[in-house]
Amino acid sequence: MSAMCDRKLDDIERTLEEAKIKTTWLNPVTQIIRFADEEPEYKCLELNKDLLETLESGQSLVIRGDKNDNAVLCTSSKTYDLKDTETSNSLLIMQSLTYHKDIKHLQGDDIDRTVEIKIVDKLVHNYLEPRLIQPHLKIIQELLSKRLFKGPERESEDYTEDLYSLDKLLTTVQASEEEILNELFALNAIEYKGYWRLLEFEYHFRIFSFITTYIEQESVPFDEIDKEACCAAHAEIVPKEIFEQVFKYYTDLNYEKPGLGYYILKKDKVCRMVAESILKAARKFNLNEFLPVWQESVIPGLETNLNQLTGIVIIAKDSSPPAIWYFPERDLPEDVNLRLQRLFQERSSWPMDDIVPYMQRLATAQLPVNALLAKYARMSTKEGIKYFTGRHAK
Known part of the structure:
Protein backbone atom coordinates (compact mmCIF):
# COMPACT_ATOMS: atom_id res chain seq x y z
CA MET A 1 0.00 0.00 0.00
CA GLN A 134 -11.72 31.40 -44.19
CA PRO A 135 -8.78 33.44 -42.84
CA HIS A 136 -8.87 37.23 -42.78
CA LEU A 137 -6.29 37.98 -45.45
CA LYS A 138 -7.22 41.54 -46.42
CA ILE A 139 -4.82 42.77 -43.75
CA ILE A 140 -1.94 41.62 -45.99
CA GLN A 141 -2.94 44.11 -48.66
CA GLU A 142 -3.40 46.81 -46.02
CA LEU A 143 0.02 46.17 -44.46
CA LEU A 144 1.93 46.03 -47.74
CA SER A 145 0.15 49.07 -49.14
CA LYS A 146 1.88 51.24 -46.54
CA ARG A 147 5.09 51.09 -48.57
CA LEU A 148 4.40 50.42 -52.22
CA PHE A 149 7.46 49.46 -54.25
CA LYS A 150 8.10 52.06 -56.95
CA GLY A 151 11.48 50.83 -58.14
CA PRO A 152 14.89 50.24 -56.50
CA GLU A 153 16.05 53.74 -57.39
CA ARG A 154 13.34 55.15 -55.12
CA GLU A 155 14.18 52.96 -52.13
CA SER A 156 16.12 53.96 -49.03
CA GLU A 157 18.69 51.28 -48.19
CA ASP A 158 18.42 51.59 -44.41
CA TYR A 159 14.71 52.34 -44.07
CA THR A 160 12.84 49.13 -43.30
CA GLU A 161 9.98 50.50 -41.22
CA ASP A 162 6.58 49.23 -42.40
CA LEU A 163 8.26 46.43 -44.36
CA TYR A 164 7.23 42.81 -43.81
CA SER A 165 9.26 39.64 -44.15
CA LEU A 166 7.42 36.32 -44.31
CA ASP A 167 8.27 35.68 -40.65
CA LYS A 168 6.78 39.04 -39.67
CA LEU A 169 3.64 38.33 -41.69
CA LEU A 170 3.30 34.96 -39.97
CA THR A 171 3.32 36.66 -36.56
CA THR A 172 0.91 39.40 -37.70
CA VAL A 173 -1.63 37.72 -39.98
CA GLN A 174 -4.07 35.17 -38.58
CA ALA A 175 -3.65 32.57 -41.29
CA SER A 176 -1.56 29.57 -42.22
CA GLU A 177 1.70 29.94 -44.14
CA GLU A 178 0.24 28.40 -47.29
CA GLU A 179 -2.78 30.72 -47.20
CA ILE A 180 -0.53 33.76 -46.71
CA LEU A 181 1.71 32.77 -49.62
CA ASN A 182 -1.33 32.15 -51.84
CA GLU A 183 -2.65 35.61 -51.00
CA LEU A 184 0.72 37.20 -51.76
CA PHE A 185 0.63 35.49 -55.14
CA ALA A 186 -2.96 36.66 -55.75
CA LEU A 187 -1.82 40.22 -55.00
CA ASN A 188 1.11 39.90 -57.45
CA ALA A 189 3.49 40.70 -54.60
CA ILE A 190 7.25 40.29 -54.94
CA GLU A 191 9.97 39.48 -52.42
CA TYR A 192 12.80 42.02 -52.54
CA LYS A 193 15.78 41.98 -50.17
CA GLY A 194 13.92 39.72 -47.74
CA TYR A 195 10.68 41.74 -47.63
CA TRP A 196 7.37 41.16 -49.40
CA ARG A 197 6.25 44.20 -51.39
CA LEU A 198 3.29 45.32 -53.44
CA LEU A 199 4.29 47.07 -56.63
CA GLU A 200 2.89 50.48 -57.42
CA PHE A 201 0.50 49.90 -60.32
CA GLU A 202 2.41 52.12 -62.74
CA TYR A 203 5.71 50.36 -61.96
CA HIS A 204 4.08 46.94 -62.25
CA PHE A 205 2.48 47.83 -65.59
CA ARG A 206 5.81 49.14 -66.85
CA ILE A 207 7.48 45.74 -66.27
CA PHE A 208 4.40 43.97 -67.64
CA SER A 209 4.68 46.08 -70.81
CA PHE A 210 8.35 45.11 -71.20
CA ILE A 211 7.28 41.44 -71.26
CA THR A 212 4.40 41.88 -73.74
CA THR A 213 6.39 44.22 -75.97
CA TYR A 214 9.27 41.72 -76.13
CA ILE A 215 6.86 38.95 -77.13
CA GLU A 216 5.27 41.12 -79.82
CA GLN A 217 8.46 42.62 -81.26
CA GLU A 218 10.36 39.32 -81.31
CA SER A 219 7.31 37.44 -82.67
CA VAL A 220 7.67 34.91 -79.87
CA PRO A 221 5.07 32.09 -79.92
CA PHE A 222 2.87 32.26 -76.81
CA ASP A 223 4.03 28.80 -75.73
CA GLU A 224 7.77 29.29 -76.41
CA ILE A 225 8.72 32.30 -74.31
CA ASP A 226 12.36 32.25 -73.21
CA LYS A 227 12.48 33.74 -69.72
CA GLU A 228 16.24 34.26 -69.70
CA ALA A 229 16.21 36.06 -73.02
CA CYS A 230 13.28 38.24 -71.94
CA CYS A 231 15.00 39.12 -68.66
CA ALA A 232 18.34 39.80 -70.35
CA ALA A 233 16.68 42.22 -72.77
CA HIS A 234 15.68 44.42 -69.83
CA ALA A 235 18.52 43.71 -67.38
CA GLU A 236 19.73 47.32 -67.41
CA ILE A 237 16.26 48.66 -66.66
CA VAL A 238 14.78 46.26 -64.06
CA PRO A 239 16.71 44.13 -61.53
CA LYS A 240 16.52 40.46 -62.49
CA GLU A 241 15.00 39.32 -59.17
CA ILE A 242 12.12 41.76 -59.66
CA PHE A 243 11.64 41.07 -63.37
CA GLU A 244 11.56 37.29 -62.90
CA GLN A 245 8.87 37.51 -60.21
CA VAL A 246 6.62 39.70 -62.35
CA PHE A 247 7.33 37.40 -65.31
CA LYS A 248 6.07 34.35 -63.38
CA TYR A 249 2.72 36.05 -62.72
CA TYR A 250 1.98 36.10 -66.45
CA THR A 251 3.52 32.81 -67.58
CA ASP A 252 3.59 29.10 -66.74
CA LEU A 253 6.43 26.71 -67.44
CA ASN A 254 5.74 24.70 -70.59
CA TYR A 255 5.94 21.10 -69.35
CA GLU A 256 5.09 19.76 -72.81
CA LYS A 257 8.51 20.88 -74.04
CA PRO A 258 10.81 19.73 -71.20
CA GLY A 259 14.42 20.74 -71.14
CA LEU A 260 13.92 23.79 -73.35
CA GLY A 261 12.93 26.15 -70.54
CA TYR A 262 10.02 27.59 -72.48
CA TYR A 263 7.13 29.39 -70.78
CA ILE A 264 3.47 29.74 -71.83
CA LEU A 265 1.69 33.07 -71.68
CA LYS A 266 -1.29 33.28 -69.30
CA LYS A 267 -3.55 34.82 -71.93
CA ASP A 268 -6.52 35.61 -69.69
CA LYS A 269 -4.37 37.27 -67.05
CA VAL A 270 -2.58 39.39 -69.65
CA CYS A 271 -5.91 40.56 -71.07
CA ARG A 272 -7.16 41.27 -67.56
CA MET A 273 -4.12 43.42 -66.74
CA VAL A 274 -4.54 45.47 -69.92
CA ALA A 275 -8.20 46.05 -69.07
CA GLU A 276 -7.28 47.23 -65.58
CA SER A 277 -4.83 49.76 -67.00
CA ILE A 278 -7.57 51.18 -69.22
CA LEU A 279 -10.39 51.19 -66.66
CA LYS A 280 -8.42 52.56 -63.71
CA ALA A 281 -8.09 55.85 -65.55
CA ALA A 282 -11.85 56.40 -65.91
CA ARG A 283 -14.78 56.19 -63.50
CA LYS A 284 -17.11 54.69 -66.11
CA PHE A 285 -16.64 53.58 -69.67
CA ASN A 286 -19.15 53.11 -72.46
CA LEU A 287 -19.11 49.33 -72.85
CA ASN A 288 -19.44 49.46 -76.65
CA GLU A 289 -16.47 51.85 -76.85
CA PHE A 290 -14.37 49.95 -74.31
CA LEU A 291 -14.51 46.54 -76.00
CA PRO A 292 -12.70 47.51 -79.25
CA VAL A 293 -10.17 49.67 -77.37
CA TRP A 294 -9.39 46.76 -75.09
CA GLN A 295 -9.00 44.31 -77.99
CA GLU A 296 -6.68 46.68 -79.85
CA SER A 297 -4.52 47.16 -76.75
CA VAL A 298 -3.53 43.51 -76.23
CA ILE A 299 -0.85 41.56 -78.10
CA PRO A 300 -2.05 40.53 -81.58
CA GLY A 301 -3.29 36.96 -81.35
CA LEU A 302 -4.96 37.33 -77.97
CA GLU A 303 -8.75 37.33 -77.71
CA THR A 304 -10.45 39.45 -75.06
CA ASN A 305 -13.77 38.54 -73.42
CA LEU A 306 -15.67 39.90 -70.45
CA ASN A 307 -15.30 36.65 -68.49
CA GLN A 308 -11.64 37.59 -68.03
CA LEU A 309 -12.73 40.53 -65.87
CA THR A 310 -14.69 38.61 -63.24
CA GLY A 311 -14.35 40.24 -59.83
CA ILE A 312 -12.76 43.50 -60.99
CA VAL A 313 -15.51 45.23 -63.00
CA ILE A 314 -19.22 45.90 -62.94
CA ILE A 315 -21.01 45.58 -66.27
CA ALA A 316 -24.41 47.24 -66.67
CA LYS A 317 -25.72 45.99 -70.00
CA ASP A 318 -29.23 47.26 -69.26
CA SER A 319 -28.16 50.89 -68.77
CA SER A 320 -28.33 53.43 -71.59
CA PRO A 321 -25.74 53.28 -72.98
CA PRO A 322 -24.33 49.97 -71.59
CA ALA A 323 -21.51 50.74 -69.16
CA ILE A 324 -18.51 49.14 -67.52
CA TRP A 325 -16.48 50.42 -64.59
CA TYR A 326 -13.60 49.32 -62.38
CA PHE A 327 -14.71 47.77 -59.09
CA PRO A 328 -12.15 45.27 -57.69
CA GLU A 329 -13.31 42.73 -55.14
CA ARG A 330 -10.00 42.93 -53.26
CA ASP A 331 -10.81 46.52 -52.17
CA LEU A 332 -14.04 45.55 -50.38
CA PRO A 333 -14.40 45.01 -46.59
CA GLU A 334 -14.15 41.47 -45.21
CA ASP A 335 -17.13 41.93 -42.90
CA VAL A 336 -20.22 40.45 -44.60
CA ASN A 337 -22.61 43.27 -43.69
CA LEU A 338 -20.15 46.01 -44.64
CA ARG A 339 -19.33 44.29 -47.92
CA LEU A 340 -22.99 43.92 -48.91
CA GLN A 341 -23.66 47.48 -47.87
CA ARG A 342 -20.87 48.64 -50.19
CA LEU A 343 -22.09 46.39 -53.01
CA PHE A 344 -25.65 47.71 -52.86
CA GLN A 345 -24.39 51.28 -52.70
CA GLU A 346 -22.60 50.68 -55.97
CA ARG A 347 -25.47 48.80 -57.57
CA SER A 348 -28.95 48.49 -56.10
CA SER A 349 -29.73 45.16 -57.76
CA TRP A 350 -27.26 42.42 -58.63
CA PRO A 351 -27.79 39.42 -60.94
CA MET A 352 -26.60 36.29 -59.18
CA ASP A 353 -23.76 35.60 -61.64
CA ASP A 354 -22.41 39.12 -61.07
CA ILE A 355 -22.50 39.16 -57.27
CA VAL A 356 -21.08 35.67 -56.62
CA PRO A 357 -17.42 36.64 -57.39
CA TYR A 358 -17.71 39.45 -54.84
CA MET A 359 -18.92 37.08 -52.09
CA GLN A 360 -16.83 33.98 -52.81
CA ARG A 361 -13.99 35.03 -50.51
CA LEU A 362 -16.32 35.13 -47.49
CA ALA A 363 -17.93 31.74 -48.12
CA THR A 364 -17.12 28.67 -46.05
CA ALA A 365 -17.98 24.99 -46.25
CA GLN A 366 -20.67 25.59 -43.62
CA LEU A 367 -21.95 28.79 -45.26
CA PRO A 368 -21.49 28.76 -49.07
CA VAL A 369 -22.26 31.77 -51.24
CA ASN A 370 -25.91 30.85 -51.79
CA ALA A 371 -26.48 30.55 -48.05
CA LEU A 372 -24.65 33.84 -47.40
CA LEU A 373 -26.84 35.68 -49.87
CA ALA A 374 -30.01 34.05 -48.55
CA LYS A 375 -29.09 35.12 -45.03
CA TYR A 376 -27.98 38.69 -45.68
CA ALA A 377 -29.77 39.80 -48.88
CA ARG A 378 -33.20 39.68 -50.50
CA MET A 379 -33.74 37.59 -53.62
CA SER A 380 -36.18 38.07 -56.47
CA THR A 381 -36.53 36.47 -59.90
CA LYS A 382 -37.04 38.25 -63.20
CA GLU A 383 -37.27 36.42 -66.53
CA GLY A 384 -35.67 33.36 -64.94
CA ILE A 385 -32.68 35.29 -63.54
CA LYS A 386 -32.09 35.61 -59.79
CA TYR A 387 -31.44 39.14 -58.50
CA PHE A 388 -30.28 40.25 -55.06
CA THR A 389 -31.00 43.51 -53.28
CA GLY A 390 -30.34 44.82 -49.76
CA ARG A 391 -32.47 43.47 -46.94
CA HIS A 392 -33.90 46.90 -46.25
CA ALA A 393 -34.08 48.14 -49.81
CA LYS A 394 -37.38 49.69 -50.91
Missing part, protein backbone atom coordinates in the same frame (compact mmCIF):
# COMPACT_ATOMS: atom_id res chain seq x y z
CA SER A 2 1.29 3.47 -0.86
CA ALA A 3 2.88 5.38 1.99
CA MET A 4 0.93 8.49 0.86
CA CYS A 5 -2.39 6.83 1.49
CA ASP A 6 -4.14 7.71 4.72
CA ARG A 7 -6.97 5.26 4.09
CA LYS A 8 -6.41 1.75 5.42
CA LEU A 9 -7.45 -1.43 3.70
CA ASP A 10 -9.81 -2.00 6.61
CA ASP A 11 -11.53 1.32 5.80
CA ILE A 12 -11.93 0.35 2.17
CA GLU A 13 -13.26 -3.10 2.97
CA ARG A 14 -15.70 -1.62 5.50
CA THR A 15 -16.97 0.83 2.86
CA LEU A 16 -17.44 -1.98 0.36
CA GLU A 17 -19.24 -4.07 2.97
CA GLU A 18 -21.64 -1.20 3.77
CA ALA A 19 -22.30 -0.88 0.04
CA LYS A 20 -22.93 -4.64 -0.03
CA ILE A 21 -20.13 -5.15 -2.55
CA LYS A 22 -17.99 -8.21 -2.15
CA THR A 23 -14.27 -7.71 -2.62
CA THR A 24 -14.19 -10.88 -4.73
CA TRP A 25 -16.29 -9.08 -7.33
CA LEU A 26 -13.59 -6.49 -7.83
CA ASN A 27 -10.10 -6.35 -9.15
CA PRO A 28 -7.56 -6.26 -6.32
CA VAL A 29 -6.54 -2.62 -6.89
CA THR A 30 -8.22 0.34 -5.25
CA GLN A 31 -7.49 3.78 -6.72
CA ILE A 32 -7.98 6.86 -4.57
CA ILE A 33 -8.57 10.08 -6.51
CA ARG A 34 -7.13 13.30 -5.10
CA PHE A 35 -6.98 16.81 -6.49
CA ALA A 36 -3.65 18.56 -6.92
CA ASP A 37 -2.91 21.42 -4.56
CA GLU A 38 -2.37 23.77 -7.52
CA GLU A 39 -3.92 23.53 -10.95
CA PRO A 40 -1.59 24.00 -13.93
CA GLU A 41 -2.25 26.85 -16.38
CA TYR A 42 -3.36 25.22 -19.60
CA LYS A 43 -6.42 24.79 -21.79
CA CYS A 44 -7.87 21.65 -23.30
CA LEU A 45 -8.03 21.57 -27.09
CA GLU A 46 -10.34 19.31 -29.06
CA LEU A 47 -8.67 17.76 -32.10
CA ASN A 48 -10.57 16.66 -35.17
CA LYS A 49 -9.17 13.97 -37.46
CA ASP A 50 -7.14 16.39 -39.60
CA LEU A 51 -5.57 18.15 -36.61
CA LEU A 52 -4.74 14.87 -34.91
CA GLU A 53 -3.09 13.55 -38.06
CA THR A 54 -1.12 16.78 -38.34
CA LEU A 55 0.39 16.30 -34.90
CA GLU A 56 0.94 12.57 -35.35
CA SER A 57 2.87 13.25 -38.56
CA GLY A 58 5.30 15.48 -36.66
CA GLN A 59 3.97 18.82 -37.93
CA SER A 60 3.13 21.76 -35.70
CA LEU A 61 -0.03 23.59 -34.75
CA VAL A 62 0.39 27.32 -34.17
CA ILE A 63 -1.93 29.69 -32.33
CA ARG A 64 -1.88 33.20 -33.81
CA GLY A 65 -3.41 36.50 -32.78
CA ASP A 66 -2.39 39.47 -30.66
CA LYS A 67 -4.20 40.82 -27.60
CA ASN A 68 -6.89 42.52 -29.70
CA ASP A 69 -7.57 39.51 -31.94
CA ASN A 70 -9.53 36.33 -31.50
CA ALA A 71 -7.04 33.50 -31.36
CA VAL A 72 -6.88 31.16 -34.34
CA LEU A 73 -5.20 27.79 -34.73
CA CYS A 74 -3.15 27.21 -37.87
CA THR A 75 -1.71 24.17 -39.57
CA SER A 76 0.66 24.68 -42.51
CA SER A 77 -2.32 25.12 -44.85
CA LYS A 78 -5.54 25.73 -42.86
CA THR A 79 -6.90 28.15 -40.28
CA TYR A 80 -9.32 27.32 -37.47
CA ASP A 81 -11.26 29.66 -35.22
CA LEU A 82 -11.04 28.70 -31.54
CA LYS A 83 -14.32 28.77 -29.65
CA ASP A 84 -14.39 28.43 -25.88
CA THR A 85 -17.02 25.69 -25.41
CA GLU A 86 -18.60 24.55 -22.16
CA THR A 87 -19.16 20.88 -21.44
CA SER A 88 -22.03 19.57 -19.33
CA ASN A 89 -19.77 16.91 -17.83
CA SER A 90 -16.73 17.87 -15.81
CA LEU A 91 -13.48 16.48 -17.16
CA LEU A 92 -10.76 15.21 -14.83
CA ILE A 93 -7.29 15.60 -16.30
CA MET A 94 -4.89 12.99 -14.90
CA GLN A 95 -1.46 11.80 -15.90
CA SER A 96 -2.25 8.16 -15.26
CA LEU A 97 -5.03 5.80 -14.28
CA THR A 98 -5.00 2.03 -13.94
CA TYR A 99 -7.48 0.36 -16.28
CA HIS A 100 -9.10 -3.04 -16.15
CA LYS A 101 -7.03 -4.29 -19.09
CA ASP A 102 -3.87 -3.55 -17.10
CA ILE A 103 -4.82 -5.61 -14.06
CA LYS A 104 -7.29 -8.20 -15.28
CA HIS A 105 -4.56 -10.82 -14.93
CA LEU A 106 -4.46 -10.18 -11.17
CA GLN A 107 -7.04 -12.69 -10.07
CA GLY A 108 -7.23 -15.28 -7.31
CA ASP A 109 -7.67 -15.50 -3.55
CA ASP A 110 -3.94 -15.24 -2.93
CA ILE A 111 -3.69 -11.76 -4.53
CA ASP A 112 -3.52 -9.00 -1.93
CA ARG A 113 -5.52 -5.84 -2.40
CA THR A 114 -3.43 -2.74 -3.01
CA VAL A 115 -4.20 0.96 -2.86
CA GLU A 116 -2.93 3.51 -5.39
CA ILE A 117 -3.11 7.31 -5.18
CA LYS A 118 -4.13 9.06 -8.43
CA ILE A 119 -3.76 12.84 -8.69
CA VAL A 120 -6.22 14.97 -10.68
CA ASP A 121 -4.15 17.78 -12.20
CA LYS A 122 -7.10 19.86 -13.34
CA LEU A 123 -10.87 19.95 -13.25
CA VAL A 124 -12.13 21.17 -16.61
CA HIS A 125 -15.56 22.57 -17.45
CA ASN A 126 -14.74 23.95 -20.92
CA TYR A 127 -12.38 23.41 -23.83
CA LEU A 128 -11.27 25.05 -27.07
CA GLU A 129 -13.21 23.83 -30.09
CA PRO A 130 -11.52 24.46 -33.48
CA ARG A 131 -13.72 25.37 -36.43
CA LEU A 132 -12.34 25.63 -39.97
CA ILE A 133 -12.69 29.20 -41.29
